Amino acid sequence: MRQFDYIIVGQGIAGSLLGYQLLKADRRVLILNDESIPTSSAVAGGIFNPITGKNLDKTWLADTIFPYFKDFYLSLEKETYSRFYHETNLFRPYANEQQRRHFLQLTDEYDLDQYISLVKPNIYTEVENPLGGLYTSSAGWVDVPLMLEGLKQLFIQSGAYQAEKFDYQALEISEEQISYKNFQAPKIIFCEGYYASQNPYFKWLPFNPAKGETLIASMADYSIKEIVNQGSWIIPLGNQQYRFGSTYVWNQLNWHTTPEGEEAITGKIDKFLKTSYQIIGQQAGIRPTTKDRRPFLGNHPVHSNVYVFNGLGTKGVSLAPYFAEQMLNLLEKNKDLIPDSNIQRFYSLYSL
Ligand SMILES: Cc1cc2nc3c(=O)[nH]c(=O)nc-3n(C[C@H](O)[C@H](O)[C@H](O)COP(=O)(O)OP(=O)(O)OC[C@H]3O[C@@H](n4cnc5c(N)ncnc54)[C@H](O)[C@@H]3O)c2cc1C
Structure with missing residues (x-):
């Protein structure tokens, strides 16, 4: 033994x-x-984001767990001689005037200054942002x-x-x-x-498991370093590769990629991405949601x-x-x- x-x-x-x-x-x-x-x-897309959803909800325990994991991941990077922790702003362009007003009201109502700042219109050419948007700081992604x-x-x-x-x-x-x-x-x-x-x-x-799919895309003419999120998100992975995501499905719990998954993601991405892209990969997984x-x-x-x-x-x-x-x-x-x-x-x- x-x-x-x-x-x-x-x-x-x-x-x-x-x-x-x-x-x-x-x-x-x-x-x-x-x-x-x-x-x-x-x-996993590996995103961490302290402010999420249509109502800019603060992630549960954000003020405690975000500083904790930052120190943790940075020290783990040293110990494993790898670089997997990528902190970057998360840009949320306003989808329309109604959303802009809603977000501005929420940022006034709740004390979100620590995490949220306002972004002027049209600072990016690769995505639609005629009304501007929000940056969330303390966000980013981990290469899990x-x-x-x-x-x-x-x-x-x-x-x-x-x-x-x-x-x-x-x-x-x-x-x-x-x-x-x-x-x-x-x-x-x-x-x-x-x-x-x-x-x-x-x-x-x-448990209440949720299947999810993501896509890997290649884009030659895209230079945004931030994660962009408007219903779907784009994560810059490096080498002109990007992850697009993600779907949520609760009734077909399997690990297979589907054409419907791809369409659901590209349908949302196409609404705000102005640059052409090529899908070079697709992945599916089941989240252990409760x-x-x-x-x-x-x-x-x-x-x-x-x-x-x-x-x-x-x-x-x-x-x-x-x-x-x-x-x-x-x-x-x-x-x-x-x-x-x-x-x-x-x-x-x-x-x-
Ligand atoms: C499409 C998608 C996108 C996601 N995006 C994000 C994101 O952006 N940010 C984020 O924070 N999270 C994200 N997640 C969620 C994240 O992936 C999960 O929260 C996390 O990976 C769960 O980790 P886990 O260790 O509990 O489970 P798993 O990663 O599933 O690991 C379970 C492990 O147990 C092993 N195992 C199971 N049964 C046995 C057995 N009988 N014997 C031996 N080994 C066994 C498996 O081999 C596996 O290694 C995403 C998930 C999906 C599917």
């Missing part, structure tokens, strides 16, 4: 950032990850696959990684110890994203040494660093979780 302090299932954003926190705390960690299946993290590859190498070097599909039938749980094949640990944490629907210990949690839009952290109602870290939904990049630390504090110091994130809020749904 090989003894560890923690077994983690899944190496998406959730499992990776938790594994990293535990390794930094000098814990012996084993991450089991099925490399043969598609994942949400592999196709690049970050996860760097972390995987770090886990491999630490003897903390094994490519393997976790077999729930092979799990044995006692009060003191988790046994899985020839591995043992006092605690196990499941971080399988959408695949938690197949996990006998946590499939009762109220019914109350809050993450799922905590331990199983019966097996106190079986944990979950999931439900990062549409905001994995913004939520994962801060909540990985919350998980660390729970696992190591039995510190209370933020109640809105604790799965205790759903214990009444669990039946044996």
Whole structure:
């Protein structure tokens, strides 16, 4: 038997950032990850944005989690010798006069000065912006696959990684110890994203998964460095490549790209993009979204040494660093979780 302090299932954003926190705390960690299946993290646009939606809503816990993840990602970049964190303004051109008035009223009403500034008309030639728009600062995007590859190498070097599909039938749980094949640990944490629907210990949690598609486009005559968002978004990836996104579908949960997905995105992009483009790629994934839009952290109602870290939904990049630390504090110091994130809020749904 090989003894560890923690077994983690899944190496998406959730499992990776938790594994990293535990390794930094000098814990012996084993991450089991099925490399043969598609994942949400592999196709995430990676956008972080403190002010979202038609009503300029402030992202949940933005004032806490945004400064936290900035420091976290910058220090992780150094440790993994890669550059995956891209902070940039997010430009929202007003779609029409009505939206302009609505946004200006909201910026007056709420105290958004920290994040929002006004942009004059027609400063860009590549997108429609005759009325001007808004810049959101503290926004940007993370190249999630690049970050996860760097972390995987770090886990491999630490003897903390094994490519393997976790077999729930092979799990044995006692009060003191988790046994899985020839591995043992006092605690196990499941971080399988959408695949938690197949996990006998946590499939009762109220997920509300949302399929999403994105496109990769090539544009020779586009030079905007900011993310542009008007119903759909354009992220500059470098080398004249751009990601367009994204769709939300709740009824056809599969990992396949579709012509409808492409049309839905290009239909919106064509309304504001003035430059010609060529679609060179398309991706699809399933977001581990939850019914109350809050993450799922905590331990199983019966097996106190079986944990979950999931439900990062549409905001994995913004939520994962801060909540990985919350998980660390729970696992190591039995510190209370933020109640809105604790799965205790759903214990009444669990039946044996
Ligand atoms: C189209 C699209 C666009 C998105 N855009 C953004 C965005 O702009 N910004 C943002 O913050 N978020 C975005 N997201 C959401 C983001 O992708 C998720 O919040 C995040 O990736 C979830 O990470 P996770 O680790 O929980 O799940 P996943 O990334 O799905 O990882 C789960 C891991 O568990 C492993 N696994 C599952 N079952 C097993 C098993 N039985 N045995 C072993 N391993 C297993 C899988 O192999 C995988 O590695 C987007 C998602 C989609 C689909």
